[in-house]
Amino acid sequence: xxxxxxPAGASTETQPAAGLPPTLAANPRLARWLxxxxxxxxxxxxxxxxxGQGVWTALAQVAAEELGVSLSRVVVAPVITSDxxxxxxxxxxxxxxxxxxxxxxxxxxxxxxxxxxxxxxLGTTAERLVVEDGQxxxxxxxxxxxxxxxxxxxGLLERDAGEPVPEKAMGSWSVAGRSAAxxxxxxxxxxxxxxxxxxRLPGMLYGRIVRPPAPAAxxxxxxxPCLPPGVILVRDGSFLGVLAGADRExxxxxxxxxxxxxxxxxxxxxxxxxxxxxxxxxPAETVVVGEHRDERAAASAATTLAAEFTRPxxxxxSMAPSCAxxxxxxxxxxxxxxxxxxxxxRDAIAAGLGLDPAQVVVQHAEGAGAYGHNGADDVALDxxxxxxxxxxxxxxxxxxxxxxxxWAPYGSAMLARLEAGLDAAGTIVSWRQDVWSGGYIxxxxxxxxxxxxxxxxxxxxxxxxxxxxxxxxxxxxxxxNAVPGYDIPDxxxxxxxxxxxxxxxxxxxxxxxFLNVFAIESxxxxxxxAAGRDPVDFRLAHLRDPRARRVIEQAAGxxxxxxxxxxxxxxxxxGFARYKGVAGYCAAVAxxxxxxxxxxxxxxxxxxxxxxxxxxxxxNQVEGGAIQSAxxxxxxxxxxxxxxxxxxxxxxxxxxxxxxxxxxxxRIVASPERESGAGEVAQGPVAGAIGNAxxxxxxxxxxxxxxxxxxxxxAIEAG
Amino acid sequence: MxxxxxxxxxxxxxxxCDPGTPLLDVLRADLQLAGPRFGCGMGLCGACFVIVDGHAxxxxxxxxxxxxxxxxxxxxxxxxxxxxxxVQQAFLDxxxxxxxxxTSGMIMSTVALLAENPxxxxxxxxxxxxxxxxxxxxxxxxxxxxxxxxxRLAAEAAR
Ligand code: FES
Ligand code: FES
Numbered sequence: 001x002x003x004x005x006x007p008a009g010a011s012t013e014t015q016p017a018a019g020l021p022p023t024l025a026a027n028p029r030l031a032r033w034l035x036x037x038x039x040x041x042x043x044x045x046x047x048x049x050x051x052g053q054g055v056w057t058a059l060a061q062v063a064a065e066e067l068g069v070s071l072s073r074v075v076v077a078p079v080i081t082s083d084x085x086x087x088x089x090x091x092x093x094x095x096x097x098x099x100x101x102x103x104x105x106x107x108x109x110x111x112x113x114x115x116x117x118x119x120x121x122l123g124t125t126a127e128r129l130v131v132e133d134g135q136x137x138x139x140x141x142x143x144x145x146x147x148x149x150x151x152x153x154x155g156l157l158e159r160d161a162g163e164p165v166p167e168k169a170m171g172s173w174s175v176a177g178r179s180a181a182x183x184x185x186x187x188x189x190x191x192x193x194x195x196x197x198x199x200r201l202p203g204m205l206y207g208r209i210v211r212p213p214a215p216a217a218x219x220x221x222x223x224x225p226c227l228p229p230g231v232i233l234v235r236d237g238s239f240l241g242v243l244a245g246a247d248r249e250x251x252x253x254x255x256x257x258x259x260x261x262x263x264x265x266x267x268x269x270x271x272x273x274x275x276x277x278x279x280x281x282x283p284a285e286t287v288v289v290g291e292h293r294d295e296r297a298a299a300s301a302a303t304t305l306a307a308e309f310t311r312p313x314x315x316x317x318s319m320a321p322s323c324a325x326x327x328x329x330x331x332x333x334x335x336x337x338x339x340x341x342x343x344x345x346r347d348a349i350a351a352g353l354g355l356d357p358a359q360v361v362v363q364h365a366e367g368a369g370a371y372g373h374n375g376a377d378d379v380a381l382d383x384x385x386x387x388x389x390x391x392x393x394x395x396x397x398x399x400x401x402x403x404x405x406x407w408a409p410y411g412s413a414m415l416a417r418l419e420a421g422l423d424a425a426g427t428i429v430s431w432r433q434d435v436w437s438g439g440y441i442x443x444x445x446x447x448x449x450x451x452x453x454x455x456x457x458x459x460x461x462x463x464x465x466x467x468x469x470x471x472x473x474x475x476x477x478x479x480x481n482a483v484p485g486y487d488i489p490d491x492x493x494x495x496x497x498x499x500x501x502x503x504x505x506x507x508x509x510x511x512x513x514f515l516n517v518f519a520i521e522s523x524x525x526x527x528x529x530a531a532g533r534d535p536v537d538f539r540l541a542h543l544r545d546p547r548a549r550r551v552i553e554q555a556a557g558x559x560x561x562x563x564x565x566x567x568x569x570x571x572x573x574x575g576f577a578r579y580k581g582v583a584g585y586c587a588a589v590a591x592x593x594x595x596x597x598x599x600x601x602x603x604x605x606x607x608x609x610x611x612x613x614x615x616x617x618x619x620n621q622v623e624g625g626a627i628q629s630a631x632x633x634x635x636x637x638x639x640x641x642x643x644x645x646x647x648x649x650x651x652x653x654x655x656x657x658x659x660x661x662x663x664x665x666x667r668i669v670a671s672p673e674r675e676s677g678a679g680e681v682a683q684g685p686v687a688g689a690i691g692n693a694x695x696x697x698x699x700x701x702x703x704x705x706x707x708x709x710x711x712x713x714x715a716i717e718a719g
Numbered sequence: 720m721x722x723x724x725x726x727x728x729x730x731x732x733x734x735x736c737d738p739g740t741p742l743l744d745v746l747r748a749d750l751q752l753a754g755p756r757f758g759c760g761m762g763l764c765g766a767c768f769v770i771v772d773g774h775a776x777x778x779x780x781x782x783x784x785x786x787x788x789x790x791x792x793x794x795x796x797x798x799x800x801x802x803x804x805x806v807q808q809a810f811l812d813x814x815x816x817x818x819x820x821x822t823s824g825m826i827m828s829t830v831a832l833l834a835e836n837p838x839x840x841x842x843x844x845x846x847x848x849x850x851x852x853x854x855x856x857x858x859x860x861x862x863x864x865x866x867x868x869x870x871r872l873a874a875e876a877a878r
Contacts, residue, residue, distance in 0.1 A: 052818025052855055181814060188819030189807040189826065191754025191794035198753040248736070248744050319758050319766055319820040319854045369818035369855040401759040616814055620860070624817050627856030650763040650852060658845040661858040 019164045023047065024102035027085035028160035030113075033106035034063065035157070036150045040134070042067065043075045044103060047087025048095040049340060050076075050184060052369040053679050054617040055095045057182045061613050062100045065176040066107035066168060067146070068131035076183065079364040081346045089341035089443060091372070091507065096613055096675045108167045113156055114149045121149070170611060170672060179616035184366070196323050196338050196365035201394040204325070205232075206247040207386040208254035210240040211403050212457065214644040215503065216266040225260035227253050234389050237459035238263075241386045243395060254400075267642040268502045276310050279415040279436040283499045287472040290483035290493035297489035298430040301421025303530055308417045309519035311705040313410040313503055313638040315653055320368035321399040322375035322408065326383035328391045332359045337380040338367025341443055345377050348444030349384055352455045371628065372508035373443045375399055375408035378453035385454055405653055406645040407453060410638055411508030412438030412467075412498075414478060416519040421490075426531030428542060430490040433520075435512065437478035438498045439467030442506030466501040475580040481513035481684055484520045485578045486542035503640070509625070510683035513579065514632065517684025518705065521575040522691045526701060535574050535692065536561055545578075547608050550669055551587040552576050554606035558667055559589035569594050573692025575685035579676070584609035585669075586681035588626065590662075592693035597709050600630050600662040600690055607666065607681055610673040618678040622666045625682035631656035633687040635706050723783050727752075728796025738784035743767045745783050746793060754794035754823045758852075765851030768824035769793045775824075775831035777850075794823040797830065805875065806830050809868035810861070817855035824851050829865045837876075838869055 016025035024033070027047070035043045044063045050056045060074040077084070087099055115126040115136060122129070122138035129136045137143040150156055170177065187194040212219070219238040227233060231253045232243040240257055244250040270278035325336040333355065339345040342362040350357040367376060379399055387395040399407075414437040421430040444451050447468050456463050469477030472495065479495045508514075528538035536556045543549050556562070556574065564572055571594065576587040585608040593599045603626050612618050635654055639647045647653040687705070694712070695701045702715045725732050725742075727750060734749045741760070746752045746769070755778055758766030762777040769778045770792040778786075797804035803811065806829045816822045825848065832839060832847040839847065844865045853861065 052816075052820075054817070181811070182816070185811055185814065185816055185819060188816055188822050189794075189803070189810045190798060191752070191823045191826075193753040195753075195756070195820065197757065200751075246748060248740055248748070317854060319764065319818070319852065320756065321758075367818075368820035371854075398757070401761070620814060620817060620857070623859055624856035627858060628854070631856070649761055650759055651761075655852060655854065656858075657852065658848040658858055658862070661845075661856075664859050 017161060017163045020161055021098070021101035021105055023085060023087045023098050024105055024161055030106055030110055030159060030161055031157040032085050033103055034110055036147050038147060038151070040073060040147060041075055042069055042073050043077050045077045045084045046099045046103060047079060047085045047343070048090045048099045049079050049342065049364045050366055051090070051338065051340065053621060054182050054614065055090070056184060057180055058096050058613040058617055059099055059103055060183060061176045061180050062104050063107050065173055066104050067111050067134070069134040069146070071175050071180060073134065079342050081342050081362045086343045089344060091340055094677055097677060100613065100675060104167050105164060106161060108165050109161050110157055112165050114146050117149050117153055117156065118144045176613045180614050182617070194366060195320065196325070196336060196367050197320060197398065199325060199336060199365055199396070201325065204394045204396055205243045205245065205390060206250040207241055207243045207383065207395050207397040208250040209382050209397065209399065209403065210242070210254050210257045210261065211407060212238055213263055214265045216268040217263045219261060220264045221262040223260040225256040227256060232389055233257065234386050236385065237457055237461060239385065239454050239457040241382065241397070243386055243390060247398065265643050269640050269642050270502060272640050275312060275413045276308070276415050279413060279498070284436065284496040285499055286494060286496050288492065289472040289479045289495045290491060292491050294489035298421060300423045301429050302424040303422045304419065305526060305530055306417070306419040307523055307526060307703060308415060309515065309522060309703045310415050311413060311515040311518070313413045314508065314632050314636050315405055315410055315638050315647065316371050316374040316408055316508060317405060317653060317655060318368045318370060318374055321401050321404040322379040323367065323396065323398045324376070324380040324383040325394055325396045326380065326387040327394040328387050333384055335360065335362045335380050335384060336365050337362055337376060338365060338370070339376045339380060340370055340373070341377070344443060344445040345380055348377065348450035348452055349381055352381060352450040352452055353384065372411065373409050373506035375404055377444050378407070381452040381454045385458070402648040405648045409442055409504045409506035411514070412440060412478065412505035414512060414515040416482070416515060418519055418523045420523065420527055422527060422531055426533055428486065428488050428527060431484060431488045433482055433493045434496065435479050435482050435494070435516065436496040436498070437512060438501055438503070438505035439469045440477040440505065440507050440511040441470050442467030442504070464501070464504060466499055467505050469495065469497045475582065478512035480511040480516065480580060481577055482516040483581055485548065485581060486539070487544055488542065509628070510579070510680040513577065513680070513684040514629065514687055515705070517575065517577040518633070518687040518691055521685070521688025522695070522701065522703065525573065525692045525695065534562070539574070539576060547585050547671065548576070548578060551585045551606040551608050554667055554669055555587035555589050555604055558604040558606065558665060561589060569697055571693040571696030571698070573689045573694070573696055575688025575692065577684045579681045583676040584678060584681040586685045588682065588685040588689040590686065590689035590693040592690060592697045594694060594697040594712070598634060598694060598707055598712065599660065600634065603630070603662050603664045603686060603689070605664065605666045605682060606669055607678065608669040608671045609678045609681060610671050610676045612668060613675065615668055618668055619666045621678040622682050623664045625679060626664050626686045627656065627661055629683045629686035630662060630690060633690045633705055633707055635708070637706055723787055725783070725786060725791060726789065727791045728793060728799065734783070736783060739782045741779050742781040742783050742786045743778040746778060752793050752795045756820055756823055765824040765828065766821055768827040768851065770827055770831050773831065773834060775828040794826050797826070804830070805871045806833065806868040809864045809871055813860050813864035813867060815857055815860035815864035817857050821851060821853045825853070825861050829868060832865070833869055833872060837873060839865070841866065
């Protein structure tokens with residue numbers, strides 16, 4: 001198979017109106033965003049996908065608000081690449097900001113068009129119409145509805161968005177800005193079919209994949225697996241899969257194939273217990289991602305501190321193994337996938353299989369929670385490869401739990417070396433931060449490469465190229481949040497991205513911010529101690545931004561910082577960051593008990609994420625982010641030997657359980673600023689707060705994640 | 720291949736399959752119940768929990784032959800009368816889910832707990848849910864939902 005190339009995006013023919021939100025400008029046709037069906041329903045089409053973060057509900061609220069219809073009338077259509085607006089990847093906490101802005105403007109334009117028509121029908125002016133739940137009433141009491149207007153003018157929304165029209169002011173919101181129950185939960189508490197795993201198509205076959213036993217392995221031979229009659233074996237190079245009439249038969253057949261396969265395996269993995277050496281010594285590309293110099297200030301340093309912080313590889317470990325369906329019909333390929341980027345997946349599959357993207361359609365279906373680039377895209381190609389053997393028949397592939405843990409990309413291990421100078425008054429005058437990491441940008445399409453797992457296994461396939469880190473703006477990839485948000489006159493931040501990838505890495509919730517903020521916030525406490533200052537006061541002394549100060553003050557207030565009785569083995573710590581340096585603000589306080597084990601008992605968080613569409617949705621996201629961050633910080637670590645991943649199920653990759661989960665209290669700090677997303681704001685600050693609370697509880701600084709009793713013991717020994 | 724008789728959600732079903740087939744697979748594939756979810760296949764995550772003779776347990780590692788004499792309830796069978804079960808309603812009221820993939824299992828563990836201990840303490844709730852993992856970090860809301868369900872059931876019983 002020749003090296004796949006990646007198609008360029010389609011060019012736009014006419015210029016969109018100036019001032020439109022970017023994804024509306026790129027997909028200007030109004031009918032692409034919303035439609036009205038005869039039964040009084042409004043269907044909205046977004047390019048963003050739901051994966052448990054509640055984005056559908058928030059977007060439905062935006063549309064209901066702007067149109068003036070009740071929320072119960074709004075239905076969100078699943079993304080399908082042949083129809084939905086292309087809004088790129090659903091990631092980076094940008095969905096409400098991007099898709100919300102486009103939908104809001106599309107709805108505002110649709111509303112104004114429909115009001116214009118209604119005014120003529122009712123013999124009045126648009127300004128004099130009263131809109132209530134989709135009914136437009138004139139001064140004389142006569143009325144039409146959006147639905148009746150569109151029945152009479154069916155082509156009304158078949159036009160491109162024009163000049164931006166005014167949107168409803170936040171002060172007059174009645175649906176947006178208020179907590180709304182999630183639209184998807186009734187199905188989920190009832191156990192109704194809702195997930196891609198529940199999708200059954202007529203004539204469907206069940207596929208399973210037999211993965212190699214290690215990241216670097218080659219199929220050296222395959223004996224006759226003696227499969228039951230009717231079971232189909234698909235082999236392409238080192239890619240092996242089976243197809244059967246039932247999943248249980250596919251599972252048994254896959255086990256037979258696994259037994260019959262002989263693999264050549266190479267030792268390519270680093271030493272799991274010395275990742276710092278691996279990171280420091282692997283070939284890397286070094287770039288400066290943040291710099292402003294003030295040599296006079298730097299020269300005023302009276303004390304200089306330095307420290308190194310590390311994190312291991314962390315797995316997404318979604319509750320459900322990845323799943324996809326595919327069907328080939330005379331040269332065209334239909335895919336059902338829970339990918340976070342259906343459009344990029346379409347293009348990557350087309351490139352990988354040598355098809356025109358126009359031959360491939362990807363329809364989104366919900367999966368379990370996703371926290372970055374997991375196996376969703378890879379399993380879609382697996383399904384396509386198996387489906388190719390049975391044209392016309394739908395094929396469903398489900399990964400084994402063990403493959404989900406071992407083959408989905410990880411968040412990369414990282415090393416951060418920090419050095420800072422304090423002047424005689426205890427003010428930070430200089431800061432150096434060097435970050436060593438595998439790349440965090442490795443989704444399908446990155447760098448023009450499809451980057452789908454099976455493409456590295458099929459005949460002639462090449463290993464997936466090392467993940468990238470994006471342009472050196474400081475906010476992207478492994479150096480996300482590597483530039484401290486504090487006022488520091490002399491600053492130099494450097495990224496060392498690994499050029500080899502023995503262990504596959506890609507994006508994971510908050511990217512490098514989890515380690516960078518953990519390191520920065522730990523180091524801030526070390527500097528505060530050196531300066532003889534309280535950690536909260538020390539941070540405030542280096543922050544002028546009022547929104548930053550407010551979240552710190554509020555989190556400290558919630559936790560009763562300073563007034564809490566200190567005792568043996570209980571410690572409190574604070575952590576803060578503005579996500580990406582430009583998005584939501586979050587401060588967290590942790591209470592840690594370190595008796596026999598390290599326990600986080602409570603977390604208090606204050607967040608400012610700009611305008612909020614669904615307050616309860618934001619709190620849910622922040623609580624979840626905080627608990628997941630606590631789990632990463634306290635327990636999580638992918639283990640491996642020199643050939644293979646050994647963390648392959650929940651017993652070998654433990655996460656936080658009910659008895660270990662802290663109580664979390666979240667306060668939203670009200671703000672009229674632009675929406676900025678809540679899904680990732682908590683990851684870094686919570687880790688920083690926990691690290692500082694552990695240090696306060698045990699009296700030594702633990703700089704290597706996860707913060708287990710074992711690591712504490714090691715830090716005590718070293719210190 | 721053998722014929723097995725199962726009591727699920729109050730009805731008797733007969734299925735022909737290998738006796739070692741996991742109950743979960745029979746529930747999902749033969750009985751077409753979407754409620755019990757596959758998560759790990761090894762009894763480690765709770766996504767597939769059902770109630771077997773009053774106890775919540777994994778169905779992914781229970782061979783179908785061993786389930787034959789038992790009364791089995793799945794989340795699909797809780798709202799048999801049409802109205803949501805008090806526990807389901809409490810999960811909805813507390814918005815106790817993010818992706819919701821763990822929800823079926825959480826609800827089944829809760830129903831079994833409350834049948835045995837109608838007024839659990841928060842610690843008892845956490846202990847009862849120890850075998851159920853949630854990757855989205857919805858634990859706090861789930862605990863709140865369980866306590867709310869207990870109160871709701873107590874109020875219903877008092878009426
Ligand atoms: S799927 Fe049964 S416990 Fe995980
Ligand atoms: S809500 Fe997603 S796993 Fe629990």
